[in-house]
Each structure stands twice: as C-alpha cells, then as structure tokens.
Amino acid sequence: MNKKLFVMAALMAANTIFAQNKDTENADRLFARFEYVDAAKEYLKLAQKKKDPYVYKQLAESYFNVYNTREAATWYAKATEFPQDAETYYRYAQMLRAEGKHEEANVQMQKFVKLAPADQRAIAFSKDPNYLPRLRSQAKLFDEKILNINDDKYSDFGGVLAQDNTFYFTSSRNVLRKKYGRNEEPYLDMYSATYNNGAFTEPSAINEINTKWHDGPACISADGNVMYFSSESFINGAFVKEGGASTGFIHLFRAEKKNGKWGNIKSVPFNGKTWSTGNASLSADGKTLYFASNRPGSMGGSTDIWKVAIKGDNQYGEPENLGSTINTEGRENFPFITADNKLYFASDGHKGFGALDIFVADLTQKTEPQNLGQPVNSAKDDFSFTFNTENNIGFFSSNKAGKDNMYMAIPLCGVDAIVTVTDKITGKVIPQANVTILDDRNNVIESHKTAMDGTTTYAVDCNKAFTFQAEAAGYENATFTMAASKGGKQQVQAVLNPLSALIVENRIMLNNIYFEFDKSFVTREAAFELNKLVSIMKANPTMVISVKAHSDSRGSDEYNLKLSDERARATVQYVISQGIASERISGKGYGETEPLVRCGDKCTDEEHAKNRRTEFIIIKK
Template sequence: MKNLKTLLFIMLMSGLCLTAQNKNTKKADKEFARFEYVDAAESYKKLIDKGEGSAYVYGQLAECYYNIFNTVEAEKWYAKALESEDNPEMIYKYSEMLKANGKYEESNKQMEKFASMRPSDNRATAFRKNPNYLPKILEQGKKFNVQDAGFNTAQSEFGGIEHDGKLYITSARNDNRKNYGWNEQPFLDIYSLTKNADGSYGTATLMNNKINTKYHEGLVSFTPDGKTMYFSRESYFEKDFEKDSLSKVRYSQLYLFKATKLGDDWDTIESLAVNSENYSVKNPSVSADGATLYFSSNMPGGYGNFDIYKAAINEDGTIGEPENLGQKVNTEGQEMFPYISSNNTLYFSSNGHLGLGGMDVFYTKVIDGKMAPVRNVGIPINSNGDDFAFSINEETEEGFVSSNRDGGQGSDDVYAFKKLQPLCDVLITATVLDDVTRAPLNGASVSLYDAEGNKVVTKTTNEEGVAEFIVECEQDSELEVVMEDFESKKVPVKGTSEEELAVQISLDPIEKIMTPDEIVLNPIYFDFDKSNITAQAAFELDKLVQIMNKYPDLVINATSHTDSRGSNSYNQRLSQRRAKSTQQYVISKGIDASRIAAEGKGETEPKIDCGTNCSDEQHAQNRRSEFKILKTSENE
C-alpha cells in the first residue's frame, strides 16, 4: 500500500511538472514544431538562464542540436537531460553524439545501457554482435619465426643485445657462484658470445670481475660510440640494503651502473645518480642517437609496480631527471624491459596490458610528440608464459626474446627470431596541398575516420602541410580535410600491411570554382523516414556554408525530396521536415535566414523515376535535399 501511494504521488507531481513545462516552454515548443531549431535552441537556453531548466527543456535543446548536427552541444544537453530520466531513444542519440565526438568508450557505455533497455531492438542486437567499432588490435598471427637460440642451459638465460660482433646475455650458469634463494640457481652474471660463420654461437664467456660480482648483474645496453655500457646490479655491491626488523632478512634494490671501455675490456664502474636505496632502477636501453636512456623503476609517483621511464644522457655523461612515459605505456601492473630500437619504436614487457598470460611484449612509437596506441606483438613472440627482454635489429629484422614458456631448456631461455611480416601498425602521412599553386597548406584540419564512419582523431597540418596518423593494418579508413577558403574533401584510404603510407590531398581554392557557370552544389541524403542531418550531410553542407561565407550575395534555394514509399501526404510532410533541417543547419553556421529558402517536394520529383520497382540504392538516391543558386552578385 505504501508503494502504491508513493507511485500515485510521483505520477501526480509528474503531471504538474509537465503542465508547467508546457506553459513555460510554449514559445520554444512552437519554434521546435516549426523545425526552427536555431530559434528554438535560443528560446530553450533563455529558459535555462532564467532557472527554468528541466529534463524536458534539456532534452528539447539537445534535440534541436541533434537535428542540425551540432554534436558538441547535443552531447552536452543530452547528458544533462539524462541525469533525471532514462529515455532509451535519448540514450541512443546521446551515444551517437558521443561517438561523433570521438568519445568511443563513453559511447559504448551508453549503447550497453540502451541495449539492456531494448534488447530486441535491431540497433541493440547489431551492437551486441560487434561492440568494438573502434580500430581493433588485429590478430597478429605468426609475424615472426621463433626458435631456440642454441646456447641455453638448464639454468636461467635471458637478454640478447648485439654489439661490436658479440652477443651479450645474462645467465645463472656460473656454478662457482652460490645459489640465490629465490629459485635455488646461482646468482646472475653477464656473458658474451661470438657468432660463428654458420650462424651458431660459440662458448659463452664470463665478463671480467669489474662487471660481474658475487651478486646479481642484469641486462646491458651500449652507447652508439661503443665507449659506454650500462647494466643492472644489486645494491648489495654498494652496501645499500634494508633489513626487515621482524624477519631479519636483508632486502636490496637493483641499481644502474655504467662502465667505460678501456682497450678491449671494461673498467671504471660508476653508479648512476638515479639510483636510490628506496627503490629499484633496472633494464637499461640507450636510444640510437645516444641521447636518451630508457629503464624501468618502481620509484614513487608511478602508476603501478614497475613503470617505464626515460632520462636524458647529458654531454658530460650524467643522467637527467627521470620522466615517466605516462599511462598509455604504464599501467597498474608491471612494465619492464624497455628496448628502444633504431627507428625509435619502443618495445617493452607488461602484465598490465591485455595479453596472452604472464608478461607479454608490446610496442609503441612517438608520433607528433605523443605515444601511439600500445600494441601486442602477438604470437609466437608472446606465449602464455612470461615473454620479455625483446630486442631487434630493424635493418636485418632479426632479434631475441626471452621466455619461460613450455618446452625450453631451463627456467628462462633466449629465443632467436626473424620478422616475417610487418607488425600491424601503419603510419599514414597525409600531405595537404593547394591544387593551384601546389604549395603545402599549413593549418588544415585533417580528421581520420575508421571503416565504420567513426571519427577517431583530428590533427592540424604543419608547415610542410603534413599530418600523421597511426592505424592498424588492413583497416580501411577515410581522411576528411577542411581549410578556410578551400573546398573541403574526403579521401578514402585502403587498408594495407605496409608500415608507411603516403597520401597526398589537393584542395581546390574556392575562387577556382566560383564563377556562376562552374559552381557545383552537391545534394545531401537522408536515412529512411528520417529528417535529421547526418555526418555525411553535414560535411556537404559545411562546403555550402564555406561558399556562402566567401560570397555574401549568394542566395540558395533548398528543395527536399522523399522516396516513393509512404502516402503522398506523409511524404510531403517528411520532405518539409527535411527542408527545414537543411535550412536550419545552414542558419546555425551563421548564414542569414534570408539567404536560404527551403521547400519540400514530397515524392513528386524523383531523381530516379523507378516507380514501384525501386531498389534500395534508388530509394536512397531519391531521399535528398538539392540546392539551386537563386542570386549572385554577378546575376542579380
């Protein structure tokens, strides 16, 4: 009984609120009903400014912006409206606007909500079948040939850095060392091996006792001039350790050291300033230009356990302040074993990114000063064990990876690999030119769309007219280029497995196309039984707005049409709504209402006169708005 009273009270209050909304919103509602979305939006906003906002007002305001494809404002007001009501259709439109604004994760959340409320809706079932409309991480397949490196033992071996004709690894094979309690194997040392003419490796040689101590030593990396070697070592050597007051066990950290080449050997071992008794620093990797040192550390301020950092190598050999590579690379888990290759691709191992199990090898690259999306290298480099210490010669496409996968010789083994196919990232270099002068256009806006028509990212061209994008292999995409005083253009980009793809896009200056006999105004098209402006229609209308801004005496007539399905009277009303949406979009972009007339023609003037036997494509061609120039400065 109590619940029934509560329900009746809510229904009564809802009715009162609705009456108040209708009274307060009368003017705005009339404008909305007349499809005057620009004026209606202003009227609804005035109500909000006076403190008369409500879910109804916010929703109506969102609908205004939705119908003229102002996606930013539509997103904003749908979100506000949905704070106090759960309208499935509104949720769907909110998801559309989020997607249009490149907010794919948030869009997916709203689609999940929509699908749960309307599980039998075709849009819901289609989404559930393929929720990942963003460019996906492809199944990498077997891009590498991987095999045992041939020098592994029953003990642990890992690493694999080639330098000056030798291969350097870390191994627990030295039986003269005492065993380490963690795995009951000898402490780790650094070894070098010489490659034989047949491709095999000779006997592993222990490096000198300036490098190797009775404690653990780890991975190595060399400066390009070969004069400096960086490596890891336990802090016991520096007599830095902590003692647990309860267990009485001593805990050491891992430190980074550098050695200097003297003749044919290494000497003058120095501890780096980045070391601290409070945390570990390990896994060094020097960039190809010798200017940057990458490493992993669990120093305070990171995102997880171990993170990847970089620091400048100063001219005097000192190391600059460590810089965390950020959340694109680092997770709440562990990121270790960075390797920066000669083409500045960063490879590393992680158990925080999605992988096959244990630690997997991932890679990324800096584009425009930012990290590209992190990609899984795939099988057979990665397994369901721990896969780490990846290194590669980008010229020969050969390298090494370490793993504790099944079938090895010891607990960790080194595997040699040969890359068979490119990894699945493609660098698209888009160059935008003036079609008349062939000069590069600086400041052009270039947007990347995925195969589903979702905007992924927008960039601005530099002084060379260039904008760069990272996409996945074999994924079709599209580039949309917009520049003031030029005709906008969309260019399809076919998916490829090539690592780099150059795309040249030439834009026509508006002057080039602006004599009365040469102006071409493309039609726009509508979805079946819909009158809202779509993304593709907005692109064409923006080109029309560009021309009208350039030539303020231009007056346009828009005529809207339907296909032959539906009654004559219904199609007449539908075409009028389409005409109004078309007109309102142009007005919303700052064009005076007196410069664009709009008229609905129903089904009376089909573009393709196919009667009752139209195909879906023919119907689609008939659902359109077309434009005619009524007046210009040359012909008034």
C-alpha cells in the same frame, strides 16, 4: 618471477615504510623487505579482524607489486572507501585496466586528476580520457611470436640480439640457485644462446657474469665486446639495513669480452648509495649510455630514463634526465636506443592499455612517444623492447601469458601517407585544416590538423587503401583516396574548393545527399556534405535556403512523396542542429513529380540516380 620485484621494486628501497602500529609490525617488516607474498598473508589476517584502510591499502600494494591484478583491484576498492592519496587512485586505475575494466578505471582516474591536477599523467588524461578506441585501431606495427627458449615455469625477459647473433637474456630458471624470498623463485641469472634464422640454440648460463645475487638484464656494444649489465649493490657495499635484514639497490656494471670470456668487470661511477641504476642501452657509436634510475632529479621520485656521455675507460659525463617528453611521474624503464636515435622504453605513465606499455620516441624530432599498439602491448606488463637492424627483428617481454616470457616482434610493412591541403584557386597551402583518415569500412581512425606547411602525416599499413576527408574554414569539404601501397612515402594532394565557388546563381551546388535504402536519417557521409551548406550559411548570416528532395520513379507515387518529404525534413533538422536558425531553412519532398531526366519506366540506373537528388535553393541572400 615478475621482474618488478628486482628490476623495479628495488628502486623503491629508499622509500621503505615503517610500522603503522604493533598489530601491523610484522606485515610491515615483510613489506619493507619486498617479501610481498608473505606480507599479503599477514595483512590478510588483519583485514579479516577489522576494517582498517591502512591494511587494505598495504594488501593492495602487496598484490600490485607481484602483479596479481585481480586481488590488487579488490583491495584497492576497499582501501578507496576511505580517503587516499592520489597515487593510490592511479594504481587502482592501472589494475582495473589490466582487468579490462576501462570505464571503472576512468572513474578512478577522475579522482586522481582531482587530487593531482598538475601531474603530467593527470593532464594527459584530462585532454584525452577516451583514448583507448583509437589506440586499439591504430595501424599495427609488429606481429608477435613467443620464443621457444622460454622456460615452462620460470621468468625470462630482457632479450637482446647482438650483431654476432648471440642472444642475451635474463632468467630465473636455475633451480639450483637460492630462492628469492619475495616470490620463492630462484635468483636471476644471465644466459646466452645463438640465433639462426628464427631458431635458437640451447641457452647456457654466463658464469663469469652471474653472482649469488640477481644479475641482468644487459646491453651489448655494436662490436660485441662490451657489456653493461645490472646487478645488486651488495657487490659495492651499498644497501639499507633495517630490522636485521639488508635491502640492496640495482647497480650498473661494465664488462669486456676477451678470448670469448667476459671479464674486467667495473662498477660505473654514477651508481649511488641511496638510489638504483640499471637496465642500460648503448648507442651504436658507443658514446652515449641510456639507463633507468630513481636518482635525485627523477620526476615524482620514481624511475626515469637518463643518459650519460661515455668519455673514456670508466670515464663518464654528468647523467642527464631525458625530460618530461619521455618521463612522467609514473615509471619509465627498460630503454633501448637504435642507430637512428629512436628510443624504445616501457612506461605506465603515458597513455596505454594498462600497467607497463612499450613506447617509441624519435629523439631527433622530439615528438611525443608513440604507443606500439597491439599485439605487442596488452593490458598486462609489456616491456624490454630491443631491435636488431641486421636481422630486422625485435624482441620484447610480457607477462600477458601469466609469467614473464620473451617474444619476437616482427615488423610489418608501413606507409607514411603525407597529406597536403591546398586552395584550388590560388594553389596556396592551407594550415590548420582538419584531415580525417578512414578505413575501408569508413570508420574514423584519427584526425590531425595540418601544420603551417599545409601537411600532416599518417603512418598506415601497407597493401591497404585509405580515405581522407579534408575540412577547412571557408572551403568545401572534400574526400580523397590513397590506393594500396607496398611501403615508403605516399603523397596525397587534398585540393579544396572555396565555399564561394559552390554558390551558383540561386543555388548551393552540393554533391548529392545519399540516404540508406528506405531510410530518412542523416548518415555520416550525408553530414559531411551538409556541413558545407552549414559553413556557407554561417558565412552569409542573411541567407535563407529551401531544401527540395526528389526521388526516382521506382515505387508508388505516395511512397516516393512521403519518403522524399521525410528526407527533406531530416536534412533541415540536421542543418538546424548545427546552429542555423530554423527560420532560415525549410524543406519539402517532391517525390517523382519534378524529374531531371524524363525517361519514365525506361530510366537507366544512371538516370534514376540523377532524378534521386536534393536541391538547395537560395530564397534570400
């Protein structure tokens, strides 16, 4: 069972559609009752008779709601041959991403941005449309392992490990239960098992919690004696009745454990008759409850993450929306709060791989949510992340294998690399310096600007060495390394030399410009060094430079002269490409005619390297 059908789709009950016309009346009725499989069959019959953008869109939405990404993308494509609302283009993009078609998804996102430029998701995309390569290469936070207590056929999700090592989860595995008309799977029940060093006992149903409707998922208090769980609003007499069918909402309930059994079940007072409330997480001190809801005040009318203060026995404060740092006009759901105030949640509104991704935000710092990255997140739905600090293990759910399964999230060792950029002469920190981190193959991972205290921090893997390149206006670019570490915080001191220090008499003293063997194109490393010359020339607009490229004595005189001349010209062309007027720089190759070390055929490798150099002569200051 796709959990959106209960845990998320019920949140749309207040937005029930009405029949477009007599032809679509039956299909629309099925859709309004969330019976998407049957609704799709009826819409498909209509689509085969004539072109109808409404039918195409409803077909796409039907498949979207049962997470049939391929069919959803197919019918969104047909629907968008006609003008559509902004959200349709957004959902189409999500389905394309889930199918791995990221360039096509970006095309649809551009249409979404045009129609809804003020939408938080549109603003984020416009700022960083090509974020996926960086997301794929970010430091891995967890390894994953599928749990062996998943049912072979039916859905399992929402796993949470209590402090007493009882593992609670939600499943549709009970084949004796009535089938759910929306997807022909049994209704959801709550189950528990015992966790022991990575293994689980045989799960058993929690009969005192389970009803004839959907039940779960749940969260458990630190002492294991209080449970908040989701169930259907029929228990509270809240539902929408239309066309002879009743549609319920999600409501949140509290239960207490006594003598090993759950009882004293009460509905929380902030449930509503026209909105859903569910998927809760309780703070370690038991004073704050986080939950998902589409109650009034939610952004875009979709599900948001909320919190409420717990003041006593069934006494609560006023629910508070967590705001636009966490919530978007998309769907945010499945919150989980840790003891150190880190909030894990699922979202399809923040930048991800497609569909629902899992994010974490440090609520003490009010930082932007971080995508957990691969392998936890995928192009499919990834959600319901929980963490047990005692066992240092997390759990999450995903339909990446074709149905909702539960996975273990195994934390990886991490290092906080704290880079501090300072002036070599004065020792003062340099704010707004650009710091780029590279992997062991010199591939750029990401770049940050230093804060006012001259620092920026990168979260990287343990047991790996990293390189940092630091740049700042008026300073010499420099490269720094950080050795492999077993974890914790590592300080990297990036000391930059003022560019003025590179001007020595009539020369610009750069590090050697290296080219690949037998090649003359400018490499990334060479460009990094030449940018120092560009900065100096921009700071000194009357300066004129002559580039002299030299080779060592290996190879023929003719070959060395030709190659060094090509490299000199490539160097000049690069500097010109960076905005320096062509009349201010010229270059020439000298081959082996002006050796720095006259050693002939007896040169050592070190002496060859000294002769294989590039000089930057100041012709005019």
